[in-house]
Amino acid sequence: MNLLNRAIVQQKIFGFYKNNILIQMQIPKLINVSSEVMNIHIIPTQTKHFQTTYTKKYRLIPGLAYTLKVRFCPDEWRYFYDCIQVHCKGEENLLIPVHAYPVIDDLHIPPHIDLSAVPLGQSHAIPLRCSSPIDFEFQVYVIQPHEAFSIHPLAGVIPANGEVKIMVTFSPFQYETSHVTIQLVISQFNTKPYLCTITGSSTPHLNIR
Known part of the structure; x- marks a missing residue:
């Protein structure tokens, strides 16, 4: 042996x-x-x-x-x-x-995001920040989709010493609580994906002014 x-x-x-x-x-x-x-x-x-x-x-x-x-x-x-x-x-x-290898040390993606109740639609920005002097590519995968949510961009670049935002728009078609789960992958060596579940809801009384 x-x-x-x-x-x-x-x-x-x-x-x-x-x-x-x-x-x-x-x-x-x-x-x-x-x-x-x-x-x-x-x-x-x-x-x-x-x-x-x-x-x-x-x-x-x-x-x-x-x-x-x-x-x-x-x-x-x-x-x-x-x-x-x-x-x-x-x-x-x-x-x-x-x-x-270079890494991003100031990237904070919460595992859960709760959007406030809305009557028609609401957008939420997930900021991706980088304090390193080099760019990092990223990709977003929708693991658990829902028709009430739209997410963009699904791919892009976090600029050196800068920030880019992932926009999550919640446009409910009926009064309900909905969920979408996304996975964020950063193009750095030995990377681990970030999972985030986003929850949105809509109720009838919100249409009353």
């Missing part, structure tokens, strides 16, 4: 997102969870944007670990990649990928 495949590697994925370039420190660990002593050779990251340091151990006994410090120094706003190679005699190399 490959001893390295029995080691637990705790990977960290970097992100930098402020107006000034952010330098971060992450600490992945390589733990010997086997029952045998391992002689390990580590080949650190090779590019100038990542610097890897660790305390050299000639033998890694069961239960002990290497703690690797990875310092990230970006010089522009883009995706970066490197890797750490771990070699054990007689075994295949183990690769620990290291990623760094």
Whole structure:
């Protein structure tokens, strides 16, 4: 059995997102969870944007670990990649990928939005803000549609250091409470979609002036 495949590697994925370039420190660990002593050779990251340091151990006994410090120094706003190679005699190399990428840190999409009761129609704006100096594309998927709701745009670009709005218009055809669920996806590495359910209602007494 490959001893390295029995080691637990705790990977960290970097992100930098402020107006000034952010330098971060992450600490992945390589733990010997086997029952045998391992002689390990580590080949650190090779590019100038990542610097890897660790305390050299000639033998890694069961239960002990290497703690690797990875310092990230970006010089522009883009995706970066490197890797750490771990070699054990007689075994295949183990690769620990290291990623760094710009992200939006000031995007706040509530899971639920309740529109006030309306007689005919109402529009609600969902702002998408970006404080990073680069653009981010976005796409909106209507997961649970309803004919009383219209949503636009369904795709677009959040401008660098700017804002764009998704307009949700509620135009009920009858007196009822209606729901629509949308999913927002941002074009950034390792992204997770945002789900939002929007509720609108209309009642007869609202037509009385």
